[in-house]
Amino acid sequence: MKLLLFHVDRFSAQAFLKTSESGLAEASDIAVHEALIAFIHSEPKDEETPGKARTKAVKQIKWLARKCAVGHIVLHSFAHLAEQKSSADFAAATLEHLAQRLAGTGFTVDMTPFGYSCSWDISVRGEPIAKHFVSI
DSSP, rough: OOOEEEEEEEEEEEEEEEEESOOSSSSOEEEEEEEEEEEEEEOHHHHSSHHHHHHHHHHHHHHHHHHTTTTTEEEEOOTTTTOOOOOHHHHHHHHHHHHHHHTTOOOOEEOTTTTEEEEEEEEEOOGGGEEEEEEE
């Protein structure tokens, strides 16, 4: 699993094009202020040990959210961080799992529409910690 995390002043995503049959039937746009955006890429090896990969992802996201003092997290499936991708069903289930785990620890969690290509408006903060990449 690969995580590309940004501490943002603002982020919005608008569904542009449905790209996967595993995608939601309907897509809704999202707009947030002062949040941590997590671009998440699931890999085939994550399907072999899903619990381990998902637990490490939750820990990384929580760590950076607390470091940046934000209570709002946005999860976005981003299948462009590595050459190999997991199945779409696994990626969607992973996002749902991460959202539930993070919400269960007190964070407000939103997700961009799974299975859609989105246009973004993003304003990333300038501090070095505001940009973080993790390979799990």
